[in-house]
Amino acid sequence: MTSDLPDQNLDLLAQRVDQLIHEIDHLEEGPRNKALELKKAIEAFHKVGLTKIVQRLKLDPRGKELLFELVDEPGVFALFSMHGLIRADVNTLAARVLEGVRPYMRSHGGDVELVKVEGDTAFVKLHGACEGCSLSAVTLRESVEETLTTQLPQIQRVEVVPNAPLNGMIGLDEITLLDENTGWIEGPRAADVPPGRPTRFDKDGVSILILPLNGQFFAYRNACAHQGLPLENGLLDTTAGTLTCPWHGYSYDAMTGHGFTTSQSHLDPFPLRLENGTLWIRPV
Ligand code: FES
Structure with a gap:
């Protein structure tokens, strides 16, 4: 050595x-x-x-x-990112804000997903009890709008777009609709994933990256958007919520997979659910 x-x-x-x-x-x-x-x-x-x-x-x-x-230089980007000198873009900030309202939405049987932010408008998808015209649905929608526009002054309007399945954590009501043949694979026990450390899990020729972040779990294809290299030795910053690739420093939002280094770089997210202490992942 x-x-x-x-x-x-x-x-x-x-x-x-x-x-x-x-x-x-x-x-x-x-x-x-x-x-x-x-x-x-x-x-x-x-x-x-x-x-x-x-x-x-x-x-x-x-x-x-x-x-x-x-900051287009991966090394400089990684350095600035590590020291918290680069601020996330508005899409990432909006996704984080919505993570904050999710517990409230879920406790009322609903959920929300960010599609994109364009100009001063955030486009979201709403699920469960947020859909429809009931008083509670209207209240939940209003709380999403108010939270986004209050916490991010650059967002003035929120528009709801038609539904599609969610990435990330899946609601229990959706799970019951899935059977064994829908591609879910059994992952590790949540307790076996070291807190704050990217964890690799290979199954049936697919390499999966599990990110444990402040009590939540996120799953991605284990391939950096830059050159497809594995990310299990990446730096997971649980305070900033970022993952930095160990190879050339590309950086990602750990909760959404959105890339900070270039606008095209994005991790490939897999649906993940937690059931009786076990993580289930659906590589799609
Ligand atoms: S930054 Fe090059 S492979 Fe990840």
């Missing part, structure tokens, strides 16, 4: 960082805590400098242009 770090090559550097973090994880508690403390201190130190650079560049029109050019 060599202690030399590969110069310039982002892939090799990322692999080396992963390897070292893995080795630190296996140290005894004292040295491990000290190493992690050092890592945090260096990151905090770098964040102060990077924040100053970004703030200064943003004050100058040419500096702003340069910043936009720089």
